[in-house]
Amino acid sequence: MPILALIVLLVAAVAGAATLSRVGTSVGPLRLLGGALGGGLGALAVSAPLDFCTFSDEYETKDFVFGLVLMALGAAAGIAAARAVLSPAKLSSVETSHGVWRSRWLPWVLLSPTLAVLIVFLYWPALRTIQYSTKLARLSNPKRVDRCTYNFTELVGPSRPWLALVLAGLGIAGILAGVMLDRRGMRATHNARSVVAAVSTVALLSALAFVFTDDYRQVYVVTMIISVGTVVGGLAISLGIAFISYQPIRGASVYRTLLIWPYAVSPPIAGILFFVLFDANTGIIDHWTTSLLDTGLADYRTNAVLAQGVVILASIWKTLGYNLLFYVAGLQTIPPDQIEAAMIDGATAWQRFRHIIIPALSPITFFLIVTNLTYAFFETYGTIDYLTKGGPAGQTNVAMYEIIQVFNTGGDLGRGSAQSMILFAGVVGLTMWQFRSTGRRVSYG
Amino acid sequence: MTLAACGGDDDSEGGDEPTTDDATTDATADEPSGDEAAGDDVVIPVWVAFEDYRLDWTNDVADAFNEQVDGYDVQITGFASYNDAFEAAIQAINSGEPPAVVHFFEAATQEARDAISNDGEPVFADLEAIIDGRTEVAGVPVVLDDVVSAASTYYQLDGSYTSMPWNTSSAIMFLNRTLLDAAGVEGTPTTWQELEAACATFMASDAATDSCVTWPNHSWFVEQDIALQGELLANNDNGRSGRADEVFIDSDAMVDYVTWWKGLADQGYYTYTGTQRDWTGTYDLFAAQNVPFLLYSSSDTTALTEEGVTGGFDVEAAFLPHKDGVTDGGALIGGATNWVINGLDESTQDGAIAWVNFLSNPENAASWHQTTGYIPITETAVANLEAEGYFDENPNQRVASEQLAASPDTPATTGALIGNFVAIRDVITEAIESVLVNGDDPAERLAAAQEDAQALLDEYNLLFGEG
Numbered sequence A: 001m002p003i004l005a006l007i008v009l010l011v012a013a014v015a016g017a018a019t020l021s022r023v024g025t026s027v028g029p030l031r032l033l034g035g036a037l038g039g040g041l042g043a044l045a046v047s048a049p050l051d052f053c054t055f056s057d058e059y060e061t062k063d064f065v066f067g068l069v070l071m072a073l074g075a076a077a078g079i080a081a082a083r084a085v086l087s088p089a090k091l092s093s094v095e096t097s098h099g100v101w102r103s104r105w106l107p108w109v110l111l112s113p114t115l116a117v118l119i120v121f122l123y124w125p126a127l128r129t130i131q132y133s134t135k136l137a138r139l140s141n142p143k144r145v146d147r148c149t150y151n152f153t154e155l156v157g158p159s160r161p162w163l164a165l166v167l168a169g170l171g172i173a174g175i176l177a178g179v180m181l182d183r184r185g186m187r188a189t190h191n192a193r194s195v196v197a198a199v200s201t202v203a204l205l206s207a208l209a210f211v212f213t214d215d216y217r218q219v220y221v222v223t224m225i226i227s228v229g230t231v232v233g234g235l236a237i238s239l240g241i242a243f244i245s246y247q248p249i250r251g252a253s254v255y256r257t258l259l260i261w262p263y264a265v266s267p268p269i270a271g272i273l274f275f276v277l278f279d280a281n282t283g284i285i286d287h288w289t290t291s292l293l294d295t296g297l298a299d300y301r302t303n304a305v306l307a308q309g310v311v312i313l314a315s316i317w318k319t320l321g322y323n324l325l326f327y328v329a330g331l332q333t334i335p336p337d338q339i340e341a342a343m344i345d346g347a348t349a350w351q352r353f354r355h356i357i358i359p360a361l362s363p364i365t366f367f368l369i370v371t372n373l374t375y376a377f378f379e380t381y382g383t384i385d386y387l388t389k390g391g392p393a394g395q396t397n398v399a400m401y402e403i404i405q406v407f408n409t410g411g412d413l414g415r416g417s418a419q420s421m422i423l424f425a426g427v428v429g430l431t432m433w434q435f436r437s438t439g440r441r442v443s444y445g
Numbered sequence B: 001m002t003l004a005a006c007g008g009d010d011d012s013e014g015g016d017e018p019t020t021d022d023a024t025t026d027a028t029a030d031e032p033s034g035d036e037a038a039g040d041d042v043v044i045p046v047w048v049a050f051e052d053y054r055l056d057w058t059n060d061v062a063d064a065f066n067e068q069v070d071g072y073d074v075q076i077t078g079f080a081s082y083n084d085a086f087e088a089a090i091q092a093i094n095s096g097e098p099p100a101v102v103h104f105f106e107a108a109t110q111e112a113r114d115a116i117s118n119d120g121e122p123v124f125a126d127l128e129a130i131i132d133g134r135t136e137v138a139g140v141p142v143v144l145d146d147v148v149s150a151a152s153t154y155y156q157l158d159g160s161y162t163s164m165p166w167n168t169s170s171a172i173m174f175l176n177r178t179l180l181d182a183a184g185v186e187g188t189p190t191t192w193q194e195l196e197a198a199c200a201t202f203m204a205s206d207a208a209t210d211s212c213v214t215w216p217n218h219s220w221f222v223e224q225d226i227a228l229q230g231e232l233l234a235n236n237d238n239g240r241s242g243r244a245d246e247v248f249i250d251s252d253a254m255v256d257y258v259t260w261w262k263g264l265a266d267q268g269y270y271t272y273t274g275t276q277r278d279w280t281g282t283y284d285l286f287a288a289q290n291v292p293f294l295l296y297s298s299s300d301t302t303a304l305t306e307e308g309v310t311g312g313f314d315v316e317a318a319f320l321p322h323k324d325g326v327t328d329g330g331a332l333i334g335g336a337t338n339w340v341i342n343g344l345d346e347s348t349q350d351g352a353i354a355w356v357n358f359l360s361n362p363e364n365a366a367s368w369h370q371t372t373g374y375i376p377i378t379e380t381a382v383a384n385l386e387a388e389g390y391f392d393e394n395p396n397q398r399v400a401s402e403q404l405a406a407s408p409d410t411p412a413t414t415g416a417l418i419g420n421f422v423a424i425r426d427v428i429t430e431a432i433e434s435v436l437v438n439g440d441d442p443a444e445r446l447a448a449a450q451e452d453a454q455a456l457l458d459e460y461n462l463l464f465g466e467g
Helices: A003-021 A029-047 A061-086 A106-132 A161-184 A187-209 A214-246 A252-259 A267-278 A284-293 A304-333 A336-344 A349-360 A362-378 A380-387 A399-410 A413-437 B053-068 B082-094 B106-114 B127-131 B149-155 B177-182 B192-204 B219-228 B235-239 B252-266 B279-287 B298-311 B346-359 B362-372 B379-388 B395-405 B421-438 B442-464
Strands: A135-138 A141-146 B042-048 B072-078 B101-105 B164-169 B171-176 B293-297 B315-318 B334-340
Touching: A003 A029, A003 A061, A029 A061, A106 A135, A106 A413, A135 A413, A135 B442, A141 B442, A161 A187, A187 A214, A214 A252, A214 A304, A214 A349, A214 A362, A214 A399, A252 A304, A267 A284, A267 A304, A267 A380, A304 A349, A304 A362, A304 A380, A336 A349, A349 A362, A362 A380, A362 A399, A362 A413, A380 A399, A399 A413, A399 B421, B042 B053, B042 B082, B042 B346, B053 B072, B053 B346, B053 B362, B072 B346, B082 B101, B082 B106, B101 B106, B101 B346, B106 B149, B106 B334, B106 B421, B127 B334, B127 B346, B149 B164, B149 B395, B164 B298, B164 B346, B164 B362, B171 B177, B171 B219, B171 B298, B171 B395, B177 B192, B192 B252, B192 B293, B219 B252, B219 B421, B252 B421, B252 B442, B279 B293, B279 B298, B293 B298, B298 B315, B298 B362, B298 B395, B315 B395, B334 B346, B346 B362, B362 B379, B421 B442
Parallel strands: B042 B072, B042 B101
Antiparallel strands: A135 A141, B101 B334, B164 B334, B171 B293, B171 B315
């Protein structure tokens, strides 16, 4: 093990001890030890399987930095785990005497089918993916060549490092400011708090864009555009339609059912349908515009903005039914007396919508943001494959599509795995945000 | 407009065979009917990378084989693409239930030769080694010696076949003679310049349509045009005299070709359909008479000629135009071969050898050619069709064979054997798409592509190279 690696591990251990020592009121030796172990082992857990290769001279500075970042993340996870173990369990204060298993092994037996499925179909493949992501590996050859973190760091190449730094600094400053505001509990600054949160999120996401090489930055930016477009557009449209279709009109139940149909269509079929509609050479709309207006439809396949627009549109249409289902259900749970009270107070239809209905639906909106983002990350592949094949010139090449391309054309297991780890990291981030936000910024009535 | 046409196999795997026929069948195994399947016959699982009318044809031939050859039961399974069949085959071998024959395409010949299963054995057997000099296997005559020279030079290495050539095509040019006559364009362009001049005349005429020419942005066309200039795509004689370890994506021949292509697009003569490897979109433009010229695979000669008959226009086939003033080059083949899996028991292996030879016997080779437009793969089949007067009645069907026969036998016109070629091909088409869509400078963009392609080849050779 290189000396430098040992030093980093020690730093991680000290940082762990320091962090945990400040948590409780008393400084116990157990806490210090736990923190040190958490930090040190966390950092070791990510660097030892790599054989500390990022410290080797064979690899570039960016591999070294990437290794440090990984170790820092591992240490953070380890410290968090140590903290969770050592902190007095909060749950135990709540009396949950009912439903507690007396036997030690029976719950495991009952859980075993679920665990078996998780291990076989989730944890084992995930572990293999992590293994492959550090190799040069190919389907047609059992030989593997170690690549350290090259599969990841080849995507990193800041063309404007100062911009990435400035944006990252802004983002971190924003987060710190947010934490300070939260600590002081200034209620008056509620709006400022939201602005700070939004600015720091955008700054961090943009900083990330400038960390990647030009090629992968395009993938990242395109993924962001298509995901955000699908989620924002999809939620706005489905909320609007849900609100309208919720109005008590005769036959509402019939057309509400009809509205949900696109949900049953698979993403590739959505791609084919929109291709048949929008294709500039043989599409239906092109046929109409040519015969009615004597002008052909612009070719979305050679125009980046149109191509992204059509992909977003198809994805919105595809998720519309699902979103409607939740919004219509949500609207039914809003107590009518709240709305009546607002009407008596003289609130206009828009004011009722803006100040009563939207806040009341916020848990559903939040849930839908998460599920729709997951859809946009993972499921739009089929739609894109039939609509644009990632083109023109990569302008609809989202991360998932890129992963499949990498694997499909070259049978390249290593790169494919590394890139799917990156997507996985994005989803982990999203999930953490979801858990943190649930019950904090979301009003459940 | 049919869904099948939209969902054609213009796949990312780089398959050279467009699907333009509407007839599709299930991907699942199509059990041949007949009572012989029930007996003690040795089952020969054959995996074919077609799902359309070509799979139907194959099934018919399998039925005939099962009837005529005793003791074997060939069972055909269709796959959506060559890569799907290949990936499935490797996984099947690693899990101990391999097929007997897998259909795999020319660009992946190097990979198929190199492929190793988890137990360290080659995935595919060396065909000539397992034939072992026999002229007849299980009563079926071996037709390897009869294979036409363009295919034999491509698929042989050191004079020996590793797989059995089957569907073989060349890139040729199709003309809508009716449209061109209406525009007063005479003759058939044979060079880039002549094609450009014909397009200038056509687009300036009253009969002008949206644009003049299209072809798929598929690396296969790029390779054709490099070979037509007599230039190499990779070192060591295109990987023929030793493993290629250097690619020439940024060669002058390449830059010239892409520059010419971009010029056509900039002048509005060439329509880019907006996606790479778009067989269906380009085919449809020609079939709908939106363009008078189409550069395409000869594999669809039959279908394209038929489009003219149903659409009321004359379709002519011609040689691919080449760079002006260059005469020492020649066109390449495209297509696929049938590979016999390594390590089969003897009776299954003999059945597999019998099947791949049966598929290309003179009768089947001729029928396959007439059904699709892939060249008749054996000399006997060509001679029989000629004797029948088939080519005189269907002059378009002759063009691909003639173009390949006119090609000199040099490393450049034999075609490149390159590891990771499928991924390298995608690097080439990506670069061209950037040039066509974003207006990138061809030389600069190809230089960047060269770096990427070289890295892909280096990685491949690190895994498979000696040592």
